Amino acid sequence: MHRSLPPLRALRAFEAAARHLSFAQAAAELGVTPGAVSHQIKALEDRVGAPLFHRLTRALRLTEAGEAALPLLTEGFDRLADGAARLQLRDDENLLTVSVSPGFGSLWLVPRLDRFRRQHPKIEVRIDGTDRLVDVANGEADVAIRYGPGGYTNVQSQRLFAMRATPVCSPGLLARGLPLQSPADLAHHTLLHVEWKEAEGSWRTWLLAAGATDVDPFKGPRFTKEEMAVRAALEGEGIALIGDRMAADHLASGRLVCPFSADLSTPLVFAYFLLSPLNWQDDPKITCFSNWVLAEAKLVGDLGSERH
Template sequence: MSNRLPPLTALRAFDAAARHMSFALAAAELNVTPAALSFQIKSLEDHLGQPLFHRKNRAVELTEAGRTLAPGAAEGFQTLTAAWNATRRLQDNTNLTVTAGPALTAKWFAPRLYEFARAHPEIDLRFSATLRRMDLERDDVDVAIRFGEGSDDGLYSRPVRKEWLTPVMSPEMAEQFPTPESLMKAPLIYDDSISFLRPSCDWPTWFRAMGINHTPVHGTHFSNADHAVDAALAGAGAVLGRRAMIVKDLAEGRLVAPFKVAIETQGRFRFLCLPGAETRPQIAAFRDWFFAEIEKTVHISDQFTIIPVEDIPPA
């Protein structure tokens, strides 16, 4: 048996048939006739010297050899496709695909993207609002904005300033609860999207930062940060709002932060792309715009005493 690799078309036919477990469906995917696909697989079996499929009346099954080959063939084509797409993107200076979490997309990016589009009409920007972990080598994504404390090994990673949190509410509610102590009786809103942070950045932690021993037991919980902020905007309660999610509403007076003490998380947003890709014109333009926009609201942080969460005594 020769060590020479078989033709790529034959391997492609096998990969499609192994994924679909159907010659007809595989042929449709590859836009060839079932007879042509069957011929390619037969040539692959001849090259190997043993069958890859058990052929039955209305179905096919992988042989032991087929089960051995299938994972490697699938991974090989995925890798080849990713490499090809990445190589094609090197020649593309007009399209840019960015992924960010739904809350950051809604509360931070969406109100500002008009400015980027106006400054860079030559760039076609696409946003994918998801928290799904992206593989920047395989997925059709150029830039990822992600929050947390994880490492970014193998990527270009530029961190944003650390996030802080402080109680925010509607102006009307702020009149009803003028002191930190009175907030113990206020309807509280919980942003559970950051419950993974350690040390915890939650209501009991903020109360301890204020020297108040209080552990709230009731309130409304939201899994998305933007929903929690929207509830506060509607007057449903006070939320421990994250800087990125509340800074525009604070600046424009829709929310107020009566108590000028914030707790600083150990997590932060990071601007991520493949190493070397940060110099591509559209990525560099988006990166520079992103960080310039952040700097426009840095002065709001100066209004607060910001306490690192690790400096707050545990419960």
């Protein structure tokens, strides 16, 4: 079947730039110059006949067309990467494939992964960054980490940690002088939204719990990926409402701060779970990773487990 597609290089440049909201970071990821990324995106915009970014003075924002295309393209490149990996995959007993959402991977797992490699240097880790469902029971990945309500079937399910929705922003934003002493002061600030959290952990839910009924809970840009909202917060573009565990490293380093007291964070019903085959203890590499990630999670949250 013939598929009429724009050049793959242009699609890759757009997807990377849209995910990072930065031509420079996209260029670093792709191994090219920011000018090359800009050229490819301009060519793509000319081909589709519509702008894909709002180019602001110090930031990028996706247009409606760009927002609609990004999750589909990200999933498409994830699937291409999976397919290519399957062509090359060795029957290697030391290769461990870990499926995680891109947000959890970049914000929590990857910053800690070097500790696992130092403890288990013979295990080769492959991180499959995707939000799509994977069949751990049938070996599509060795283990998966997913955010949800629990109750997973046909797998070993162990809770890593629950979270609390916490407003975070850059210290530079506080230094600008706009008041931010109470939740009511959010009326003077930009709210950064994560679209997939509208059902839980939304600004509307948090503002109601905080009693800030005069603040518009829908104002501000929306992001399809949590890590994009965190990046915007780091750049001082507004205040993001993020699970506290996902912001833990940035908070510890001082790159992000909580403008309000911990009492104003709200518990989230969903949690992160480690999913592995029911016979996971028969595979040494899965056992090593499971024990390690559960120990890491214990440092930042309460532990629980369930088996179905």
